[in-house]
Amino acid sequence: MLIPENYRSGFATIIGKPNVGKSTLLNRLIGEKLSIVSPKPQTTRHRVKGIYTDKERQIVFIDTPGYLKPRYELQKQMMKSIEEGINDSDLLIFITDHKFPTDYDKQLCEIIKKEKRVNKFAILNKIDLMSDDIKDNIVSQLTDIGFSEIACISAVKDENMSVLIESISRYLPQSRPYYPLDDLSDMPVRFFAQEIIREQIFLSFRDEVPYSSTVTVEKFIELDNKIEILANVWFERRTQKIIFIGEKGKKIRSITEQSERELYKFLKKRVKLELWVKIKQDWRKKKNALKEFGY
Numbered sequence: 001m002l003i004p005e006n007y008r009s010g011f012a013t014i015i016g017k018p019n020v021g022k023s024t025l026l027n028r029l030i031g032e033k034l035s036i037v038s039p040k041p042q043t044t045r046h047r048v049k050g051i052y053t054d055k056e057r058q059i060v061f062i063d064t065p066g067y068l069k070p071r072y073e074l075q076k077q078m079m080k081s082i083e084e085g086i087n088d089s090d091l092l093i094f095i096t097d098h099k100f101p102t103d104y105d106k107q108l109c110e111i112i113k114k115e116k117r118v119n120k121f122a123i124l125n126k127i128d129l130m131s132d133d134i135k136d137n138i139v140s141q142l143t144d145i146g147f148s149e150i151a152c153i154s155a156v157k158d159e160n161m162s163v164l165i166e167s168i169s170r171y172l173p174q175s176r177p178y179y180p181l182d183d184l185s186d187m188p189v190r191f192f193a194q195e196i197i198r199e200q201i202f203l204s205f206r207d208e209v210p211y212s213s214t215v216t217v218e219k220f221i222e223l224d225n226k227i228e229i230l231a232n233v234w235f236e237r238r239t240q241k242i243i244f245i246g247e248k249g250k251k252i253r254s255i256t257e258q259s260e261r262e263l264y265k266f267l268k269k270r271v272k273l274e275l276w277v278k279i280k281q282d283w284r285k286k287k288n289a290l291k292e293f294g295y
């Protein structure tokens with residue numbers, strides 16, 4: 001493809017409170033499930049890039065973890081990745097929902113107000129859950145904060161999504177694309193495998209089990225007709241490991257099977273998955289362990 005003179009490219013960082021729909025939005029915009037989604041807050045832990053490319057523009061979206069008060073070393077790392085996102089991007093996309101303004105919204109808007117270097121775009125998501133009155137009220141509050149533009153959407157119901165790419169790209173500089181035109185992300189396939197398994201854990205357990213877990217892919221062997229994956233699932237304590245395995249190994253077997261199905265959708269190849277359960281005492285509080293696990 002010949003790149004026209006007026007081609008636009010840039011980095012757009014998506015920030016918003018936990019559970020507001022950042023990852024859902026990223027996946028919709030890219031048209032591929034790159035970032036894991038669950039009904040639980042604090043699902044995303046890394047900055048996940050999703051690259052949108054067409055004839056007129058390349059937008060590198062960066063999904064971030066929901067902003068949090070750092071209680072653990074892990075959450076400090078998550079916050080750092082938001083700050084880096086703000087520093088490295090051409091456009092900040094603040095996303096909120098029908099619950100606006102919560103304390104998180106207020107904290108984020110304070111940060112956004114102070115940030116003078118980048119353009120600011122607001123998205124009101126989950127409009128399927130609100131009346132017109134509530135919607136109008138939130139939009140007028142967002143207008144006062146000083147966003148260049150406010151879009152009202154439902155990422156799940158696909159409402160008002162088609163114009164979003166066009167609106168967003170107006171705030172990006174003219175530039176040649178940063179990534180090859182058919183790239184969707186810059187993360188290795190192992191990263192996605194690990195995230196897909198982690199997502200199944202988030203979807204299948206309550207309380208502490210998902211939050212105290214993390215996954216590392218130890219082996220990823222691509223054969224002609226299948227992919228063999230060996231992954232470790234790490235917990236902080238023995239009690240969590242016991243819950244994860246379940247009675248007679250029932251739970252771990254069902255997680256393995258669910259993960260294999262989801263991995264197949266992403267990798268487009270049959271997957272044989274083996275999960276090993278391990279304990280690293282209090283890993284969320286330990287800098288070295290976090291590093292080892294890729295945070």
Ligand SMILES: Nc1nc2c(ncn2[C@@H]2O[C@H](COP(=O)(O)OP(=O)(O)OP(=O)(O)O)[C@@H](O)[C@H]2O)c(=O)[nH]1
Nearest residue numbers: 019020021022023024038041042043044066155156
């Ligand atoms: N009703 C409705 N639900 C939505 C919409 N967008 C996302 N959700 C749901 O909201 C929940 C959280 O979505 P995520 O995309 O994981 O949210 P997130 O902001 O990435 O959350 P963290 O990664 O935890 O910060 C999921 O259950 C989504 O299905 C929407 O437009 N309408």
Ligand SMILES: [Mg+2]
Nearest residue numbers: 022023043044
């Ligand atoms: Mg997320």
